[in-house]
Amino acid sequence: MRSEAIDESDRLYTEYITTQLGQLRRLAIVLCQDSHRADDLVQEAITKLYTRWHRRHAIDHLDRYLRSILVREFLDSQRVGWMRRVRLAAESPEMVSPQADSVEDRMVVRALLGQMPARQRAVVVLRFMCDLPVDEVAEILGCSEGTVKSQTSAGLVTLRRHVGGVSDGAPSPRSVAVRS
Amino acid sequence: MQDENEEYRRLLNTVADQPGIASTVDIGRAIAEGKHRQRVRRMRVVAATAGVSAVAVMAIPFALQSIDRKPVGLASAAPSAPASATPTAKAGFQTRPYDRSGTRALPASCTPRKLAVPGGNGIQSYVTNVDPSGLYATGRIYDDDQNPVIWRDGHPTQISMGGDDDMLQDATSKGDAVGFSYRSDGPQAQAYVGGVLTKLRGGSAEASGINERGAISGFLDEGRTRTAVTWPSAASDPVRLAVPEGTLRAMANDIDEDGTIVGNIVRFLPNNGRIAYVWYPDGTAQALPTPVWEGQYATDFDARSISNGWVTGYVTLAQKRSAGVRWDLVTGKVMVLDGLEWSNDVSRFGWIVGMNTHQDAVMTDGVNTVPLTALYAKPEYGMNWGEAISDDGLTIVGHNDDKSYDGLQRAVIWKCK
Secondary structure: OHHHHHHHHHHHHHHHHHHHHHHHHHHHHHHHOOHHHHHHHHHHHHHHHHHOHHHHHHOOOHHHHHHHHHHHHHHHHHHOOHHHHHHHHOOOOOOOOOOOOOOOHHHHHHHHHHHOOHHHHHHHHHHHOOOOOHHHHHHHHOOOHHHHHHHHHHHHHHHHHHOOOOOOOOOOOOOOOOOO | OHHHHHHHHHHHHHHHOOOOOOOOOOHHHHHHHHHHHHHHHHHHHHHHHHOOOHHHHHHOOOOOOOOOOOOOOEEEOOOOOOHHHOOOOOOOOOOOOOOOOOOOOOOOOEEEEEOOOOOOOOOOEEEEEEOOOOOEEEEEEOOOOOOEEEEEOOEEEEOOOOOOEEEEEEEOOOOOEEEEEEEOOEEEEEEEEOOEEEEEEEEEEEEEEEOOOOOEEEEEEEOOEEEEEEEOOOOOOOEEOOOOOOEEEEEEEEEOOOOOEEEEEEEOOOOOOEEEEEEOOOOOEEEOOOOEEOOEEOOOEEEEEEEOOEEEEEEEOOOOOEEEEEEEOOOOOEEEEOOEEEEEEEOOOOOEEEEEOOOOEEEEOOOOEEEOOOOOOOOOOOOOEEEEEOOOOOEEEEEEEEHHHOOEEEEEEEEEO
């Protein structure tokens, strides 16, 4: 009986993770800038979720919880130098100078993200890839809502300066939308 | 504008697309590894339980009363207190006396001016706090190096902290300040005292507040765990603040002039919401009364700032709407300020600065509200807010988004009368 219950729990876990893997991997790739490291990050995040799977009913927002595990894992990996160690073995992502006018937007965005401090990159990704509101990002990163707003604005300014022909520092009628 | 944000979402998702590269993620491997970790954890628990000693009991002598969405009771006390001193559950919030004499009427108006920014008019600036006298403000500018800044009477001095994501968080009336510097091995809590920058003890950490005596609040960043601490001085070892058994992480967000600290704790159950918490100088601590908003007891609420026993913070409902909150440690009363989305700081008179539901900067005493006049035209989706307030409530710092500069965020100081 107990064995059947465990099997059912694993089945539910597998079903849930299967629905989440695509979005998780995309999130991890943007954070890590490298698909190999992204896969390691996702593997660790879903493993950690498994160890807490029996308590899932106590978690208000499981998707949010899983994403926060992944982002915290990313920030931790930055701290202990894991990224640098893995980079020696993994294929390095192709990076380009953000000043190059002729490169495709995709490459410029990738380069710009890679040059952002880890927490600012996490803010931009959580806000614009995961569509998380400001307060949720603040809770995940352990900072204030004002800091999230500020980091988001700075990240968007950086992207705008180099993508789509927006000139550096020039006033324009467009505004920065960062509302939750 | 929304179309433009959609464009950036598309760009970010384009970066994420790496066709032709097969994923190595393996759900079966996650299950197998997860089971292994659970077995190891159970073995450790068994081993630890077999060796339970009086020392372990002394280390965590208190259990928080059940946090069951009812108004709060007393929670914790000094680690050195005997177990018999543990308050009973549901004992009610323990109030404290503060000197509330000299309260003034709310100012009638506040006049803004820009906080000067090195590097020109196209540089984003972010102000995090103002000292009790209103002379110094802390923050940073988003130039190439994202440099921390101390403003004195509106004039900036850049402080190089050595990391790639650095911030000053609070200042004293002498111009000393605290903050953090993110480096490759994690955040460093740093203090800027007498013009000299020093790393605070305790490993990876962030400093959040400093009072006029030089006592500092903050937290140790220990991987996925955050531990609320205080440094009695910039030269001291960190002192861990007592938390109830079962606490996953705790943050100390601000420190009052008497050494009282406010912040939050997070426990796994009943969910992952924050619980606003107060730690007193005598070593006792308790959860702040649970706000009730729209008929619901909050499950996620946080204390951000304290002054003379007034505490302000946020409450967030499950629908992710947020409102301001003010607690009074003298009476134990909690007030939800649903006209505010953000309530960031409080003066010694209980005046709160933040952002209203129209995303405009305001100050309120809980009854009346004073607009913090915008210095720049606000873009359609811009946000203006008050970030911090001086002790006397007459100096406020905050932010305006500047429509004429693509919505650039600018740090602003208001003088009120």
